Amino acid sequence: NAGVTQTPKFQVLKTGQSMTLQCAQDMNHNSMYWYRQDPGMGLRLIYYSASEGTTDKGEVPNGYNVSRLNKREFSLRLESAAPSQTSVYFCASSAALQGEQYFGPGTRLTVT
Amino acid sequence: GIQVEQSPPDLILQEGANSTLRCNFSDSVNNLQWFHQNPWGQLINLFYIPSGTKQNGRLSATTVATERYSLLYISSSQTTDSGVYFCAVELDSSYKLIFGSGTRLLVRP
Numbered sequence: 001n002a003g004v005t006q007t008p009k010f011q012v013l014k015t016g017q018s019m020t021l022q023c024a025q026d027m028n029h030n031s032m033y034w035y036r037q038d039p040g041m042g043l044r045l046i047y048y049s050a051s052e053g054t055t056d057k058g059e060v061p062n063g064y065n066v067s068r069l070n071k072r073e074f075s076l077r078l079e080s081a082a083p084s085q086t087s088v089y090f091c092a093s094s095a096a097l098q099g100e101q102y103f104g105p106g107t108r109l110t111v112t
Numbered sequence: 113g114i115q116v117e118q119s120p121p122d123l124i125l126q127e128g129a130n131s132t133l134r135c136n137f138s139d140s141v142n143n144l145q146w147f148h149q150n151p152w153g154q155l156i157n158l159f160y161i162p163s164g165t166k167q168n169g170r171l172s173a174t175t176v177a178t179e180r181y182s183l184l185y186i187s188s189s190q191t192t193d194s195g196v197y198f199c200a201v202e203l204d205s206s207y208k209l210i211f212g213s214g215t216r217l218l219v220r221p
Binding site for chain 2: 031033040041042043044045048050058059088090097098099100101102103105106108
């Protein structure tokens with residue numbers, strides 16, 4: 001039981017490049033989330049998916065898109081990376097909205 | 113919007129000491145979670161505690177929802193307790209966790 005897994009662990013991009021961060025969970029959870037954590041701060045919600053087939057914007061969605069590929073997988077895409085998107089990205093899941101959330105190990109992204 | 117304030121911001125302890133971390137929030141919440149972010153960045157669930165008291169080994173937590181605060185107690189601290197402790201709340205009408213800015217704990221041997 002791996003819980004929530006994320007790939008890659010580290011990534012360096014040049015400004016304007018695109019990439020997709022992958023997230024998968026094996027806990028049969030319905031809801032999944034993407035957060036970012038900037039230095040010295042708590043996490044902020046980018047997008048979430050209440051259930052398979054639905055996605056909604058969170059607190060800081062600009063510059064990102066998401067896909068809920070199936071119940072297990074929820075990906076985050078940066079179409080044209082900017083230095084302001086340098087951050088650590090965490091994926092999380094919960095059995096339902098407004099439930100205990102479990103986090104993946106994070107992806108450290110640097111945009112130069 | 114809701115404010116989530118944690119105190120103290122930084123804490124240094126000698127191994128074996130006890131400590132209390134506090135989380136105040138400015139609105140009624142549906143749930144509250146405590147996390148430990150270890151030095152490798154991993155967020156580890158400690159407690160899911162919208163109200164009442166829970167204990168897990170040397171750690172315990174109490175949330176008094178009517179007075180809008182939660183406390184995390186660490187007893188007999190160990191060097192492996194070092195890291196950042198976050199509380200995060202979820203509003204009654206919402207779906208997202210709102211994080212406090214954390215308490216950075218260093219336990220010295």
